[in-house]
């Protein structure tokens with residue numbers, strides 16, 4: 197076996213120096229992240245604000261007067277994400293670029309979550325009122341992916357809107373075909389909008405739908421989300437802002453969510469963090485419940501452990517036969533269960 201080559205003095209020195217540098221950086225970071233001991237007499241009264249972006253130990257908040265302030269966060273605040281409503285106190289003498297400290301959060305109306313391999317379920321944004329699920333005939337119109345998103349929306353209790361983009365690419369026949377599929381969702385009470393960035397069709401209706409709400413666009417890569425964001429938010433130059441976090445032991449880049457105001461009122465949260473809508477944190481019963489038209493049949497099957505597959509006396513299968521549940525949705529349901537069973541439910545399907 198070849199003898200390992202000895203490092204030259206220069207090499208050793210460089211390695212050692214790099215190591216020291218990393219240690220120093222790690223220490224520095226630790227010190228930076230420590231609570232600044234905001235003295236009470238340096239802090240003004242409690243004020244309301246909304247978190248527009250969160251990164252590391254800091255957050256940018258917007259006050260009711262429209263000021264954007266960078267604050268740090270009391271340790272007692274356990275979770276803080278874009279969209280959170282908070283109370284903070286302004287410093288009379290600021291600490292570097294930090295204008296104050298966030299002390300408490302309001303209870304959330306909703307949480308946008310994604311399953312995280314390490315943390316279980318991770319909250320990505322708070323107080324989202326509506327999720328616009330974008331689909332398009334190009335790259336491909338896939339109702340099964342729509343159903344995956346709908347399961348996630350139902351689970352989170354956030355209103356979904358089905359947004360069919362690129363309708364300019366549809367001829368009469370394909371338009372009719374897709375419309376028939378979309379009718380399944382309309383009948384279930386989901387709102388459907390058809391738009392085109394190219395011709396402008398439906399864009400006014402879309403803008404109207406966003407007013408007064410916290411919105412987010414989701415959908416597979418290539419369906420036109422970025423284009424739509426630019427259409428409704430013409431001056432957003434800062435959309436996918438990347439914050440480089442140096443852990444001291446190597447760089448890793450995280451992309452932060454950010455809340456933007458829409459010109460016609462309402463907000464858009466741009467969240468590259470929700471690229472994957474994994475469903476593997478849900479159990480089978482929850483998935484069944486998330487198909488909302490299944491709910492009235494749950495518990496009615498002959499066997500308590502009915503798999504709703506080919507079990508005798510299955511109420512869901514009966515509902516499919518009688519047309520009360522669409523075959524397409526039933527098929528999606530089983531696809532989701534299959535993907536959960538073989539560990540693919542967390543696999544990257546839909547992307548932002």
Ligand SMILES: Nc1nc2c(ncn2[C@@H]2O[C@H](COP(=O)(O)OP(=O)(O)O)[C@@H](O)[C@H]2O)c(=O)[nH]1
Nearest residue numbers: 361362392393394416417418419420421422423
């Ligand atoms: N024909 C047509 N193409 C569109 C429309 N909206 C977006 N596109 C195109 O679709 C492609 C993907 O758009 P992009 O916004 O990057 O999709 P994203 O991956 O979902 O963000 C781009 O080439 C766009 O120009 C539309 O309404 N009609």
Ligand SMILES: [Mg+2]
Nearest residue numbers: 421422423548
């Ligand atoms: Mg994009």
Ligand SMILES: [Zn+2]
Nearest residue numbers: 497502504510
């Ligand atoms: Zn059954």
